Amino acid sequence: MGEEFRQQFREMHVLCDDGRYRGGHGFFDIAGSQAGFQFFLGFQRPYKNDPHRAGIGGCRTKAGQIVNGLQKVIADIAGQPGRMGSGVAENLVKTCIGEHCHGGILTRLQRRDFCIMHHLLSASKGKTMFEGPFKIRIWHLVMVMAILVPVHLRxxxxxxxxxxxxxxxxxxxxxxxxxxxxxxxxxxxxxxxxxxxxxxxxxxxxxxxxxxxxxxxxxxxxxxxxxxxxxxxxxxxxxxxxxxxxxxxxxxxxxxxxxxxxxxxxxxxxxxxxxxxxxxxxxxxxxxxxxxxxxxxxxxxxxxxxxxxxxxxxxxxxxxxxxxxxxxxxxxxxxxxxxxxxxxxxxxxxxxxxxxxxxxxxxxxxxxxxxxxxxxxPLLVSDMVPADMVLRENPPNIGFTVDGDMDVSRLACFVSGRGKAHVEVLGGTRVEVRLDAPLEDRRTRLNCTLPAGIDEAGLPRWRWLGAQYVLPQALLP
Missing domain, CATH: 3.20.20.370 (Glycoside hydrolase/deacetylase)
Structure with a gap:
């Protein structure tokens, strides 16, 4: 596959339906963690009333067919490599991007993982994916699986x-x-x-x-x-x-x-x-x-x-x-x-x-x-305020720090009875939820979610943080 595929890997994007590049939930989301690589295929559900948040959720059926096909391809490669030609990776990438996934985007590669991926690709020194009688270099197999196949989430x-x-x-x-x-x-x-x-x-x-x-x-x-x-x-x-x-x-x-x-x-x-x-x-x-x-x-x-x-x-x-x-x-x-x-x-x-x-x-x-x-x-956080669910002020100042290496810019928070809340991200990991008016109910729930890929059935998964707050009678409007 050589330099041409390496260049594809660096530069390929998938346009959204309106022709814009967006930082929402993309088709591929390759994110690093302290334990190593985590490879997520991150499908989003379409937002019907917000054209600026259109995603590939509408083509999930076709994407699911791609996933199933790719799984069979990898199984075929591992078990009977002689069936596959040297252009399989390029063809699969072009097929996925050109025919089926026109509704999403390829999300960012974090710098650390990009460097490691680039190093692995460079190790091939321009050689084809298959050498001799269709022998596979182990890092090539890893690359195809990482990029094209939905790895089960830990x-x-x-x-x-x-x-x-x-x-x-x-x-x-x-x-x-x-x-x-x-x-x-x-x-x-x-x-x-x-x-x-x-x-x-x-x-x-x-x-x-x-x-x-x-x-x-x-x-x-x-x-x-x-x-x-x-x-x-x-x-x-x-x-x-x-x-x-x-x-x-x-x-x-x-x-x-x-x-x-x-x-x-x-x-x-x-x-x-x-x-x-x-x-x-x-x-x-x-x-x-x-x-x-x-x-x-x-x-x-x-x-x-x-x-x-x-x-x-x-x-x-x-x-x-x-x-x-x-x-x-x-x-x-x-x-x-x-x-x-x-x-x-x-x-x-x-x-x-x-x-x-x-x-x-x-x-x-x-x-x-x-x-x-x-x-x-789970969406693990620390330094969450208010620490006590029994509130002392209304509206409360709500904030938390997201643990781990995650793209917090894609976090969305919702308040019961109000819908989506305004969120500010400070310093990359600190999240502040801004309420524009006092809470009106005795009991209020906060839900914050972050896209986390799909499962083997092609259904979306989300990282989830929930909190519940209760108001003393004196603080009710």
């Missing part, structure tokens, strides 16, 4: 935790999932290449450093309502999926009509389930004193141990709310892991007392959102 010690609440309870669409939606979710987990693991296994892996498989998922259910035992558990058993039910003791003790019984709860481990801990009531702890929060947790833990034979080690915050003071108090009780209700994937290095989960309800339970959520990767 799990990066992360997993997605799903949070359900009610099942088929149409009177509560804000917290219930329709049965047909739930069935679609389970089928997607079965057929979409996911690894559905017990929640404890994921937590143990994060704590011990043991690697997790890509697309690891845990299923959790909050509240132990009757629809859990009647609708969810039989389906989970049929699919063979492990799950965790976070139990609040008071509704069970009061024998509420909407609650599971202690007999139902005690039988969960025999059905592939495990029991997690909710405080004794379902009331959020955002504005509860640390001592009161501790008392509710202790009461629920004691009752669960009495009625089931064991005290849960994993905790979930009702409505995802817990001030820093409450978290600190609960830590003194010996709890090391707790789950909130902000969106995102769990990963090593996160605050283990406020791990994220994707909430699944009728409104947010369509299969498209489910596929996006279950394929999420």
């Amino acid at each position: 799990a990066e010690d992360s997993a997605v935790v799903l949070a359900y609440h009610r099942f088929g309870e149409d009177a509560y669409p804000g917290s219930s999932i329709r049965i047909d939606q739930f069935e679609n979710h389970l089928a997607e987990l079965r057929d979409g290449g996911f690894h559905v693991l017990p929640l404890k296994d994921i937590v143990d892996a994060l704590d011990s450093g043991r690697p997790l498989p890509d697309k690891a998922v845990a299923i959790t259910i909050d509240g132990a309502r009757r629809s859990v035992s009647e609708e969810a558990v039989p389906r989970l058993v049929r699919y063979g999926f492990p799950f965790t039910v976070f139990v609040a003791s008071d509704p069970v003790d009061f024998a509420l009509e909407t609650s599971m019984s202690w007999t139902d709860i005690a039988s969960l481990p025999k059905k592939g389930g495990s029991i997690g801990l909710y405080p004794s009531s379902l009331e959020a702890l955002g504005f509860v004193s640390p001592d009161e929060a501790a008392a509710r947790i202790n009461r629920s833990s004691a009752r669960i141990a009495e009625m089931t034979g064991g005290a849960p080690a994993l905790l979930a915050w009702p409505a995802g709310e817990a001030s820093l003071a409450v978290q600190a108090r609960v830590k003194t009780l010996g709890y090391k892991v707790a789950f909130g209700m902000q969106s995102g994937s769990v990963a090593r290095g996160m605050d283990m007392l406020m791990l994220p989960r994707f909430s699944m309800t009728e409104k947010y339970g369509d299969i498209e959102r489910f596929r996006i959520s279950t394929r999420a990767l």
